[in-house]
Amino acid sequence: MGPSIKTVDFLVIGGGVAGLRAAIELASKGSVLVLTKDTISESSTGYAQGGIAVALSDEDEVCIHFEDTIKAGDGLCREDAVRAMVEEGPGYILELISWGAEFDREGSKLAFTMEAAHTRRRILHSHGDSTGKEVERALIKKVRTYPSISRYDFAFTLDLIIRDNKCIGATVLRGDSVINIFARAIILATGGAGQLFSRTTNPMITTGDGIAIAYRAGAQIVDMEFIQFHPTTLYSRGAPQFLLSEAMRGEGAVLRNIHGKRFMPEYHEKAELASRDTVTRAIVSEMVLTKAKHVYLDLTHLEKDFVKKRFPQIYSTCLQYDIDITEDKIPVCPAAHYIMGGVSTNLHGETSIEGLFAAGEVACTGVHGANRLASNSLLEGLVFGARTGKKAACYMNKENTDPTLYKSDNKFITEREASSPASFDAEKIRSSLRQMMWKKTGIIRCEKSLTAARSWLRKWDFIMNTPFRNRRESELSNMLTVSQLITEAALFRKGSVGAHYRSDFKSRGDQPERHTAFEGSSVPEWID
Numbered sequence: 249m250g251p252s253i254k255t256v257d258f259l260v261i262g263g264g265v266a267g268l269r270a271a272i273e274l275a276s277k278g279s280v281l282v283l284t285k286d287t288i289s290e291s292s293t294g295y296a297q298g299g300i301a302v303a304l305s306d307e308d309e310v311c312i313h314f315e316d317t318i319k320a321g322d323g324l325c326r327e328d329a330v331r332a333m334v335e336e337g338p339g340y341i342l343e344l345i346s347w348g349a350e351f352d353r354e355g356s357k358l359a360f361t362m363e364a365a366h367t368r369r370r371i372l373h374s375h376g377d378s379t380g381k382e383v384e385r386a387l388i389k390k391v392r393t394y395p396s397i398s399r400y401d402f403a404f405t406l407d408l409i410i411r412d413n414k415c416i417g418a419t420v421l422r423g424d425s426v427i428n429i430f431a432r433a434i435i436l437a438t439g440g441a442g443q444l445f446s447r448t449t450n451p452m453i454t455t456g457d458g459i460a461i462a463y464r465a466g467a468q469i470v471d472m473e474f475i476q477f478h479p480t481t482l483y484s485r486g487a488p489q490f491l492l493s494e495a496m497r498g499e500g501a502v503l504r505n506i507h508g509k510r511f512m513p514e515y516h517e518k519a520e521l522a523s524r525d526t527v528t529r530a531i532v533s534e535m536v537l538t539k540a541k542h543v544y545l546d547l548t549h550l551e552k553d554f555v556k557k558r559f560p561q562i563y564s565t566c567l568q569y570d571i572d573i574t575e576d577k578i579p580v581c582p583a584a585h586y587i588m589g590g591v592s593t594n595l596h597g598e599t600s601i602e603g604l605f606a607a608g609e610v611a612c613t614g615v616h617g618a619n620r621l622a623s624n625s626l627l628e629g630l631v632f633g634a635r636t637g638k639k640a641a642c643y644m645n646k647e648n649t650d651p652t653l654y655k656s657d658n659k660f661i662t663e664r665e666a667s668s669p670a671s672f673d674a675e676k677i678r679s680s681l682r683q684m685m686w687k688k689t690g691i692i693r694c695e696k697s698l699t700a701a702r703s704w705l706r707k708w709d710f711i712m713n714t715p716f717r718n719r720r721e722s723e724l725s726n727m728l729t730v731s732q733l734i735t736e737a738a739l740f741r742k743g744s745v746g747a748h749y750r751s752d753f754k755s756r757g758d759q760p761e762r763h764t765a766f767e768g769s770s771v772p773e774w775i776d
């Protein structure tokens with residue numbers, strides 16, 4: 249039996265900040281179906297801690313937020329995209345507050361914290377360190393007020409349906425059934441790819457699906473070498489790689505090596521508040537120098553009640569692993585956190601394929617350049633989620649074809665249909681891939697490590713052409729695809745810019761301000 253068919257006006261793939269915000273914009277224009285591959289709360293959005301950067305405080309200005317973002321992006325930000333985000337950000341945040349989002353306050357005024365590479369206290373936060381949950385709660389509540397929006401959870405998108413170079417739908421695995429869902433406009437909001445690395449802050453859903461799906465469909469993919477590694481995640485036997493928010497350093501926490509020495513002032517004048525890539529590499533240097541697997545984040549000099557109240561989630565999580573952050577130094581180590589590159593879009597979320605839009609971490613608007621400024625990502629999801637929704641609504645008005653006339657191919661076969669067992673061990677390859685990517689394509693790269701990554705990845709090329717039997721196999725294929733794009737882009741950029749650091753090319757290289765792009769080819773090229 250072939251796939252069943254469903255038709256909606258708009259298909260939004262992803263239920264994090266970007267997907268939900270886009271869906272809200274589309275709700276008055278037709279039927280909207282939001283897909284999530286797990287529960288709605290399993291998204292990076294739900295785990296976001298530190299907050300949302302927005303120029304709303306009395307001491308701040310939009311132009312200063314603009315400058316800080318551009319500076320962090322190290323020459324690769326698209327200025328018009330940054331301008332759109334910082335200028336429209338305050339309006340979208342006030343709108344979110346009007347929908348019921350509660351941010352922490354000092355008296356009646358919004359409270360703003362500091363994070364690395366910001367020159368002002370401009371980070372709004374919620375329940376201390378659970379900002380993402382609150383943003384998600386407010387958006388879900390708003391979504392529920394629209395009868396035109398429905399949701400399929402545990403609906404895993406396998407591929408896009410392309411006809412005459414237009415995107416007209418997606419093939420989706422729901423339980424054991426495959427459905428071809430047709431829509432007038434399709435919005436990818438599938439988040440990031442942190443799970444490609446064995447050390448990551450990201451939840452299990454972040455297997456880079458949206459980037460791989462769009463790449464297979466022939467969309468332009470850009471800036472894949474730029475992976476942000478967060479400096480501070482918990483490093484303790486048996487404990488998860490739990491994020492220790494940058495806001496802790498913003499409130500005065502310091503980094504010490506295993507001998508107790510504070511080291512950041514030797515690396516940068518801004519010490520612990522230097523940009524993320526600088527702090528991450530300094531930590532790696534100290535780990536090498538001291539032959540240790542971690543350094544320490546130290547808040548013990550801060551007032552205990554303040555720490556408990558300001559970071560309640562982090563305090564209680566660390567206590568589960570017998571670390572009292574008010575009394576003990578916290579063992580920390582960097583981890584993959586965010587992908588700056590992704591599906592290339594213009595300022596309205598349009599990709600290089602007609603009918604296909606992208607927003608949030610899966611997209612590359614150029615807002616973050618080579619290194620994202622802390623807490624700019626939730627803001628990007630809100631602003632560009634809304635912008636993308638607005639544009640997709642117009643696109644739908646233009647089109648008037650009957651999508652059910654189209655037929656699609658897909659590479660999924662059920663376990664029952666499969667004539668022989670899988671010729672590979674998906675779980676073993678997934679685990680080896682994540683370790684390989686961390687070691688060879690991680691924080692510090694060079695020709696030798698990247699060439700080894702390339703050879704390792706090529707061994708598994710056949711998996712990308714094998715029919716998938718289940719979600720895990722499809723995810724593995726996507727992870728291999730995205731790993732190849734990262735590795736090839738990292739080999740191609742012979743220079744160190746932003747978060748991309750090559751130990752064999754420490755200077756910025758020949759074309760530091762150009763972007764790398766893939767378009768239907770596995771070989772990157774330069775674009776402006």
Ligand code: FAD
Nearest residue numbers: 262263264266285292293298299405439608609623625626
């Ligand atoms: P996500 O929120 O990740 O949502 C992706 C959605 O896509 C999910 O619903 C998922 O189910 C769905 N999906 C994925 N693949 C498929 C598929 N194949 N089929 C169907 N559905 C699919 N940023 C900040 O600005 N401030 C912070 O304080 C902050 N803290 C962070 C803390 C942590 C621990 C992490 C991991 C990230 C943090 N970030 C922060 C980054 C930020 O949270 C993310 O970049 C942002 O939330 C991404 O939003 P999104 O909507 O693009 O994707």
Ligand code: SIN
Nearest residue numbers: 297298493494622623
């Ligand atoms: C954090 O709280 O450190 C994460 C902030 C971010 O990734 O923007």
